[in-house]
Amino acid sequence: MMQMEYTTLDKISENLDSKRKPITSSDRVEGKIPYYGASGIVDYVKDYIFDESLLLVSEDGANLLARSTPIAFSVTGKTWINNHAHVLRFSNENLQKFVEIYLNSISLESYVTGSAQPKLNQKMLNGIPIPVVDDSQIEIIVNSVENLKSIIEFRKQELACLDDLIKARFVEMFGDPVNNEKGFVKAPMGDYMTVLTDFSSNGSYKTLDNGVTMYDEPNYAWMVRTTDLESGDMDSIKYIDESAYELLSKSKIFGGEIIMNKIGSAGKIYLMPQTDMPASLGRNAFMFRYDERINVKFLYHLLTSDYGQNEIQQYVRGAVTKTITKNDARSVLIIVPPIELQNEFEIFVNQVDKSKVVVQKALDETQILFNSLMQQYFG
DSSP states (O other): OOOOEEEEHHHHSEEOGGGOOOOOGGGOOEEEEEEEETTEEEEEESOOSEESOEEEEEOBSTHHHHOSSOSEEEEOSEEEEOTTEEEEEOSSHHHHHHHHHHHHHSOOGGGOBOSSSOBOOHHHHHTOEEEEOOHHHHHHHHHHHHHHHHHHHHHHHHHHHHHHHHHHHHHHHHOOTTTTTTOOEEEEGGGGEEEEEEGGGGSOHHHHHHHOOOBSSOOSEEEEOHHHHHHOOGGGOEEEOHHHHHHTGGGEEOSSOEEEEOBSSTTOEEEOOOOSSOEEEOSSEEEEEEOTTOOHHHHHHHHTSHHHHHHHHTTOBOSSSOBOOHHHHHHOEEEEOOHHHHHHHHHHHHHHHHHHHHHHHHHHHHHHHHHHHHHHHHO
């Protein structure tokens, strides 16, 4: 980390919050001017308040703590900004970008009030310490970070394009499953299942509670949670010992199974990757295996398509906590093309996946470099 002196945000920027003005959705006149809120563009309107380069910083909202999107972002040109984003003007663009990068790299929890309704008020914002760096060093930092961010974004776009390629090939081969214009067999998914199981299929709550302990440190088997499949982060997986693995004999996983969330984000679909270690299905999910009439990669792409998710969501119940039952999972209607066609689609997907692996590796390496750079600059 660089050795730095610090100043505060109010000493290097001009706060323009007093010029903000919210417009209710019913009062907005449609136009081409971006209307900004706490996390970015909310709408487009006819008029504008500002016409310059500015830094916006989220004033309220869960994202102040969750940080799923940047809380500081630059805007330029004609804009209308509501009262959910602070508005800061800087003396030059490099300083503005430097502060944007810095604010997005640090935790602001100590400056945020409220947990149910997190808020970063103007007084707390003004007091955030900002490193004092000379102009030449600021330019180096900004250029280095922005270059790496551009590469990261490009790699993400490459992955998105490859995903779109698979979707386009799916439609080309199988048409729209809603209309089923190719006349494929359409039947409940349960007609093709050989296994539908979950954690609780292995015994009573008391038996499982007493017999299964999860560990943070490596052990005999991976206890597969859908959060693991969502994030792909193998550093935070949970483990079980061999006795627990054998107790959970009905929900052993070997790779290539369809996994479905049964509570929370009920109906969300995952494809279990191949794994070298023993694995067992965690709580709150179903695992499906199918007979020889179904290619699992075809089915995965069908179930994750708009058609598949719309079909599944018909069976999801609950206003607050969403759930889906085994019987409802069996009832989901799927198209079943000839297995030869499904297999042909898998070959195409496998080729595209090879390209995705290469791009993902490049993305991961760039992200590591980016994180290292941020650590070097800001600690």
